[in-house]
Amino acid sequence: MVSAARLSEPAFAAGAAIGVRRVSHRFDLGGAVLPVIEGLSVEIEPGSFVALLGPSGCGKSTLLRLVAGLEPPSAGQLLVDGLPIAGPSPERVVVFQDPTLFPWRTVWDNAALGLEAQGVRGEERRERVGTALARVGLAGFANAYPHQLSGGMAQRAALARAIVNQPRVLILDEPLGKLDSLTRIAMQAELVGMWQRAGFTTLMVTHDVEEALFMAQRVLVLSDRPARLVADLAVDLPYPRHRGDPRIAELRRQALGLLGLDATW
């Protein structure tokens, strides 16, 4: 990471503000209607790091898909810097729990995906892909195929594929959910470092309370389906943070209580 810090910084546009205004979303399940999000309103500051916590199946991923523009909401408004979200855009990139790398492309070509789709070519493409791969520590694996990577490396490649677009909003859906605990801890710090350097707004779903408190400035706790905002916790701690910080322990007890899991320790 020391060497990565010396690399030229990519020219990220500053993070964007996200507005979620009375958003509801329901799925049509062959006649039956499944309400997943109900009247949710949240304002997210540009450049902030917000974590979403909530019970499994409550609609967190659905909310991220709405912000990404992959689906329009059933009701309400979603805004980026005050303008309605009309569809997906490389300004708002998603990293999923599965790396979903294209198995027929090398790591390099996977990372170049967005630039290829946007018609960025030549020297600029090479430069941006090279920088992104170096940033996630995969410069030496440019020619490897996804099946040759470990889980952590694959997720790093997915991260490179996202940041190469110089997004203003990075959307992370349980990005570290499938990694072993050591890789996870290492990548938590790397993600925070990346966010701090680049300045994009980060919206991350996690099922790990501690991870949310270690990484985010703000933790939104959602209710059972249909998702409503239960609590909005400010994690008023400077970075780098310490896992053993008593304030984190305090917030953790609070968050677990809000999720209906009363900490008995």
Added chain:
Amino acid sequence: MSSASHVQQIAAPLHVAPRFRPHALLAFAALLWFAAAGVSVWVPDADDYERTALFALLVGAVGAVLAAASLAEPALPKGLAARLRGVAPWLAVLPVLLVGWELVTAKFDLLPRPFFAAPQSLLEVFTDDWRRLGESVARSLFLLLGGYAIGAAVGFVAGVAVGWSRAVGYWVHPVLRLVGPLPATAWLPLAFFIFPTSHSASTFLVALATGFPVTVLTWSGVAGVNRAYYDVARTMGAGRAFLVLKVAIPAAMPSVFVGLFMGLGASFAVLVVAEMMGVKAGLGWYLQWAQGWAAYANMYAALLVMALMCTGLITLLFRARDRLLAWQKGLVQW
């Protein structure tokens, strides 16, 4: 890989003078080929056979090549040597089979004659009738490859369209469902009636036989693409053309190749029937012509050539697949 060569570097000085030893099984195989040549030279033929000497010469030549290979085996390139060792058991069994065939036919005349040909009779077909046989191969290949290319291209495009577009799927699916399972040869009378030439009719039949499996498997490949791939590409600014050309099609390629293999198999069957019934050229026609004249040696020779042609084409397709789908697990070759 680098670690393996490293080990070799360390290990090399251990046997400073590698012991020179011919490969035993290859040498044994060479001996058997020589023996087979000897049998055909010294055991007298039961009848007049024109090519016994040439046959013995060729069999002996194989023995000579194998003898040389068994001596040179340690010095041969690694890949070639490994392949030779791999086929060595076959190389040892083949001359035994050849001698057996030779003895029951040419030497002792134990099998009913017109139906069972001696090996030198097949050889005679190749030396005396190569012009007609060669032309038949050319005509067959021309017809097969033309029809296959058309069928594969149309099937691929149709499969992608059906897999991608709900509207196209709505209209094409029932047609495929109804017409697809029909064997292409069932169209034969109609095709020869509709098309202006028997060649175009046969090309159509081969294309039809190829097109159906290619369409269905391309379609199922495209329909089965992980939706998350589209989500990823869309958030990064991919348009429709990008989603089809750079996501759906590459993801569907393994399935497309299954269709291409099935189509190739089906096209062989149709080719032979079309040549027998319609175009009066090619290997299928040659087979029928040989049967009409009770020229069984010609028939066996044509069957052998056809088998070689089919397996050659299948091998080519395997090569193409291994190259294009090198990214697939287990297929990766460095």
